[in-house]
Amino acid sequence: MKQEGKKKLIEMPYQIDLESWETIFNSIKDTNLNCTVENENDKRFFFKIGEIVKVKKRNLKILNFDPAGYLDDKPTKVKYKEISAVGFDDHYTNTMTKYLRKKQ
Template identity: 40%
Template sequence: MAVKTYSGKEFRKIVQKHIDRIDFVKVNLEDDSSILGFIVKASDYFLMIEETYDFSLAGIKIVPFERVSGIRHGLSDKVSKMIYSKEGLIKFNKQIIKNTLLTDFEAIFKSIRKQDYHCIVESRKKKQELFSIGEILEVNEKSVVINNYNPNGKIDKKPRKINFKNIETISFNDNYSIVFRKYIFK
């Protein structure tokens, strides 16, 4: 497993190798959670992962580079890639990858909004985990405002402002947000 004991430059080389080889990987995060999938893009600050679930591509997940504690590419991951490949399941949306900017949070959210996707933002505020889903209403250099909706499909009375410093992951182009947005009401 590639861990962050490497220098930042060495670690980024490993990340780029996984992108170039279209490797199936397990991205371990600092809170002992992980993301399974294919790293499709990276910057100095973020990883963009095509997340997988039960041998299907499950959407894009963006994680701040500082949250990554390591990347595994072991035998089971190689077997998973072989299965995805033989089943013809490795079909990335190149337009989304190209059109999603990873320079900073502001650029990420503006590029997601421009592509007309709702997003899911997992964040933490004072040790409380927050899950926000909805349309991106506003973006500035420090925060994003989401028109959040609850599990009943009802839009909150007040949009949710999320400070970038509290964000743990951003997801979009996933089945949950794509399907759910069709059934929301005020």
């Protein structure tokens, strides 16, 4: 932004390390916020939303919840190469997080 002549820098509330998928997800995990992970680009479309449980070199595990706020019984493994979009600290995710519950 400085090179574009912007006088004021935007302050970011989180420090996300963009070096690799592993560092990105470890940074998001450190915020203690739920996130969204999706593949928008091919026949294997998916949308996962929930807590990052484990971050590995080639994939992560996320404890997904459904639109009614029910948590899955076990985490879902997501390969980094299948991800096209990631989000966190958005209104929908933060609101739904307040009402999460286990399936009975």
